[in-house]
Amino acid sequence: xxxxxxGRRAVVTGAATGLGAAAVRALSEAGAEVVATYHQTDPADExxxxxxxxxxxxPDSVGAVIDAAVAQMGGLDVLVNAAGLWQQGIPGQIAVxxxxxxxxxxxxxxxxxxxxxxAVMRKSGGRIINFGSAExxxxxxxxxxxxxxxxxxxxxTRSAAKAWASDNVTVNALAPAMQTRGAERLxxxxxxxAAPFIDQQIKATIPLGGALGDPDRDLGPxxxxxxxxxxxxxxxxxxxxxxxxxxxxx
Numbered sequence: 001x002x003x004x005x006x007g008r009r010a011v012v013t014g015a016a017t018g019l020g021a022a023a024v025r026a027l028s029e030a031g032a033e034v035v036a037t038y039h040q041t042d043p044a045d046e047x048x049x050x051x052x053x054x055x056x057x058x059p060d061s062v063g064a065v066i067d068a069a070v071a072q073m074g075g076l077d078v079l080v081n082a083a084g085l086w087q088q089g090i091p092g093q094i095a096v097x098x099x100x101x102x103x104x105x106x107x108x109x110x111x112x113x114x115x116x117x118x119a120v121m122r123k124s125g126g127r128i129i130n131f132g133s134a135e136x137x138x139x140x141x142x143x144x145x146x147x148x149x150x151x152x153x154x155x156x157t158r159s160a161a162k163a164w165a166s167d168n169v170t171v172n173a174l175a176p177a178m179q180t181r182g183a184e185r186l187x188x189x190x191x192x193x194a195a196p197f198i199d200q201q202i203k204a205t206i207p208l209g210g211a212l213g214d215p216d217r218d219l220g221p222x223x224x225x226x227x228x229x230x231x232x233x234x235x236x237x238x239x240x241x242x243x244x245x246x247x248x249x250x
Contacts, residue, residue: 004030005032010227013037013081027078039054077125082131103152114156133150133153136150175239175248177212179215
């Protein structure tokens with residue numbers, strides 16, 4: 001079996017569940033050595049990854065994890081920052097505490113983890129992969145601060161890509177439409193009566209199959225590619241992995 005990431009050293013943050021857990025599985029299966037982080041949810045992982053607890057909103061915690069990962073693996077080639085959380089927020093009804101929480105959990109985590117990884121990668125290059133969202137492109141009347149935070153992640157990704165290109169560090173973001181806990185949180189917020197409408201919308205707006213993707217089948221291979229040498233000439237991009245939900249172009 002081919003191991004395209006053999007010899008590559010990766011850190012995956014926010015990896016206990018969902019997209020982060022899929023990243024750990026994909027990178028591990030592709031041969032990478034992986035250090036993965038969790039915050040409050042214990043990981044249910046059968047890979048050979050090393051697990052460390054980390055609050056990705058705290059610079060000291062992030063720095064300690066990156067230091068520990070580098071000490072264990074001897075360096076760092078790949079960061080997948082999956083730390084983040086979908087939260088509802090209807091314009092006109094959003095509390096200050098919710099603004100702070102959503103920005104800290106989605107934007108602050110991105111900046112802190114990226115900067116800590118770059119501090120190591122600037123010596124020998126590397127790949128940084130963030131998670132944006134289709135909601136940042138399309139807008140969302142029910143999760144507006146989340147959409148705004150992911151829009152900021154997209155802008156940060158472009159800015160860091162330009163700043164760090166001379167260090168041979170690429171920075172890209174993915175906008176996935178996957179069946180995850182976040183998708184279930186949306187359903188729970190809208191309630192059971194909205195289920196037929198949600199299913200209808202998904203079927204109408206995702207041309208490839210009319211359904212959300214599977215993280216292992218549909219997202220994993222893209223993560224492996226972005227973590228590999230083959231992606232060396234791609235940076236500053238938002239790459240939708242969403243069955244055609246959004247078709248970003250200019």
